[in-house]
Amino acid sequence: MHFDHLYNPYSAQRHTTFGKKGMVATSQPLAAQAGLDILKKGGNAIDAAIATAAALTVVEPTSNGIGGDAFALVWVNGELHGLNGSGPAPKGISIEKLRDRGVEKMPTHGVIPVTVPGVPAAWAALSERFGRLPLEEVLKPAITLAEEGFPISPILGKFWNIAYEKFKKQLTTPEFAEWFKTFAPDGKVPAVGDLWSSKAHAETLRAIGSTNAESFYRGELAEKIASFMKEHNGYLTYEDLMDYKVEWVKPISTNYRGYDVWEIPPNGQGMVALMALNIARGFDFPVKDDVITYHKQIEAMKLAFTDGKTFITDSEYMEVDVDELLSEEYAVRRRELIGEKAIEPESYVPPKGGTVYLAAADGEGNMISFIQSNYMGFGSGIVIPDTGIALQNRGHDFSLDPEHPNSLKPGKKTYHTIIPGFLTKNGEAIGPFGVMGGYMQPQGHVQVVMNTVDFLLNPQSTLDAPRWQWMEGKAVLVEPNFPNHIVQALARKGHQIQVATDCSSFGRGQIIWRDPQTGVLMGGTESRTDGAIAVW
Incomplete structure (x- = not known):
């Protein structure tokens, strides 16, 4: 990853932070x-x-x-x-x-x-x-x-x-x-x-x-x-x-346009982010702030999340193999469901x-x-x-339905929302990233990866960019500063868009990238909280 491709000093509300030691x-x-x-x-x-x-x-x-x-x-x-x-x-x-x-x-x-x-x-x-x-x-x-x-x-x-x-x-x-x-x-x-x-x-x-x-x-x-x-x-x-x-545990990953994106395997929900990226990589995203880009991102996310909530639990109790859910064949089958209009998969209501x-x-x-x-x-x-x-x-x-994959059992681990992320390329570390916040987390991971890889944003710009959050069915919540013309265009595609009154439910992220050649560190911190980078 070459930093000159990622660093535009005028593209972020706050400048990206650099360090060495x-x-x-x-x-x-x-x-x-x-x-x-x-x-x-x-x-x-x-x-x-x-x-x-x-x-x-x-x-x-x-x-x-x-x-x-x-x-x-x-x-x-x-x-x-x-x-x-x-x-x-x-x-x-x-x-x-x-x-x-x-x-x-x-x-x-x-x-x-x-x-x-x-x-x-x-x-x-x-x-x-x-x-x-x-x-x-x-x-x-x-x-x-x-x-x-x-x-x-x-x-x-x-x-x-x-x-x-x-x-x-x-x-x-x-x-x-x-x-x-x-x-x-x-x-x-x-x-x-x-x-x-x-x-x-x-x-x-x-x-x-x-x-x-x-x-x-x-x-x-x-x-x-x-x-x-x-x-x-x-x-x-x-x-x-x-x-x-x-x-x-052995981390799980998918390759997204030459970058390996790593997550913790179930019982964590990191696999949802990988599934969504697998679906998304079959599309081209030439422009970030375009209705087609957001439409396909959201549709990929809702399909991945629906399947994640259906299958993910303690790995000892999972009925579907992780490799199958991360396979290209599975991604193709789900990708074929994405058309011009918003679809409504089997839904759930995610808590905060x-x-x-x-x-x-x-x-x-x-x-x-x-x-x-x-x-x-x-x-x-x-x-x-x-x-x-x-x-x-x-x-x-935990579910109290004995037939549910995430049903309560003594000594069992539940479906877990918290997930750390990591990016590598050609076997070398690019660095850690994460977006905390309940069921926003895999959605934040997908947006961070795409902002970095598809749209070449630096870490601070990646985190400052307006976020969306799929809620259930066709319902999508967007931040107050989300582009209004995109909101209207998504609504015409059948998405039920609601503009949030504040940014508190859209996660709080951190990023550190490392230049493999020089060892220089490049970090971004969250503008939605009291975020900070300490650097040496």
């Missing part, structure tokens, strides 16, 4: 700086990513936490490695037990949708296999932020307040009391510019660092989690935590999501694409007393 891109400036601090202390890109991820649990609790899940794509010594740090349903939960309790649909909040958290184990596994500094050292910047406090940034403050207003009406039973004590002390949320701290969060990070996460899964923290869940009739037990291990994404690179060529989430904002609303651990609600995505 290291770069960290994420949604919070303080978290990006935490990663850069670790790089300057002698850590590598993987150490920087862990430091940034830990800091994000402190400075962006509206989207992730210690009690969430994580995935990573890691480029080291010319090879790409995949890490699945998602956790399964507790062994003691089942559809029958929930129905006996009168539960007909997996709830959004509370103890029932809590699955085994994978974040601490993911940090420890990455540190042990690829890190250069001790995990205890790598977590120090995050510990300092939690202990000393930090000022609330604008987008963070907005979503914190939205969650509080919703939670104070809906989460009124005793198991949610600690959430309000932690995130709304004295009955109010911190305003933009206010300082917020959590000594308990700092102590938990310190325990994770000093024990390489053993305390969380087989020690004092595990005991506190299990005790709380038992007290409030939850299903997550000490044994569930003790038995958990992350999975090192809450996730953080980061990309990191060092001067030695190591790169990492990392994503972690509590899901749907603050997650389950469950915070373990005196720990700062906010637990995810990833089990909400």
Whole structure:
């Protein structure tokens, strides 16, 4: 990839960032700086990513936490490695037990949708296999932020307040009391510019660092989690935590116009992005802002998503082979359905999501694409007393229909929305990319790849470009700054277009590309949030 083809200084709202020795891109400036601090202390890109991820649990609790899940794509010594740090349903939960309790649909909040958290184990596994500094050292910047406090940034403050207003009406039973004590002390949320701290969060990070996460899964923290869940009739037990291990997986990919696009295999939804790109590569896209371009992108996406929701679940339970879904024969069959007008496939209504994404690179060529989430904002609303651990609600995505591919089973992993992406060409790393935000994520991945490969946009322009989001059926949501003439033309093709009032549901992305010849790093960060790039 030649940077001169990608860099137009007048095409972005903000200029693309360049560096050489290291770069960290994420949604919070303080978290990006935490990663850069670790790089300057002698850590590598993987150490920087862990430091940034830990800091994000402190400075962006509206989207992730210690009690969430994580995935990573890691480029080291010319090879790409995949890490699945998602956790399964507790062994003691089942559809029958929930129905006996009168539960007909997996709830959004509370103890029932809590699955085994994978974040601490993911940090420890990455540190042990690829890190250069001790995990205890790598977590120090995050510990300092939690202990000393930090000022609330604008987008963070907005979503914190939205969650509080919703939670104070809906989460009124005793198991949610600690959430309000932690995130709304004295009955109010911190305003933009206010300082917020959590000594308990700092102590938990310190325990994770000093024990390489053993305390969380087989020690004092595990005991506190299990005790709380038992007290409030939850299903997550000490044994569930003790038995958990992350999975090192072989990344899956497709070749899109000479570039290999990499994703984590199921249970993640990254395959949806690859399926959509496979369908799209059969078309020519000579112009970006053209109704035919958007029409075919949207149609490819809706077909891929419909199939993804039909088939993707824990890989051990999938009824269709991944290779078949990524085959050219399958792409041709689906591509043939795309005509001049919008079609309506078997549809579903995607919920909103809450996730953080980061990309990191060092001067030695190591790169990492990392994503972690509590899901749907603050997650389950469950915070373990005196720990700062906010637990995810990833089990909400399980179906209670025994015939559904993603049906709830003890020890099973659910369909997972969070996906890191990575781009290579001719066996050399181009770099990590990601767009967080629930079911927007594979749609964001497709738009990032096409903006880069088809339309030669630099990273910042790629992220700043107006986005669309397929919702269900023929319904498509577009950003407020989406070209109006394209909106009208898409409507004439049968798409049911709705213009959003803000950009909050269109994902938040980060990109770092590396020139294989010079080692120069080129990054873009998200204009839809408090995004920042720390560079060296």
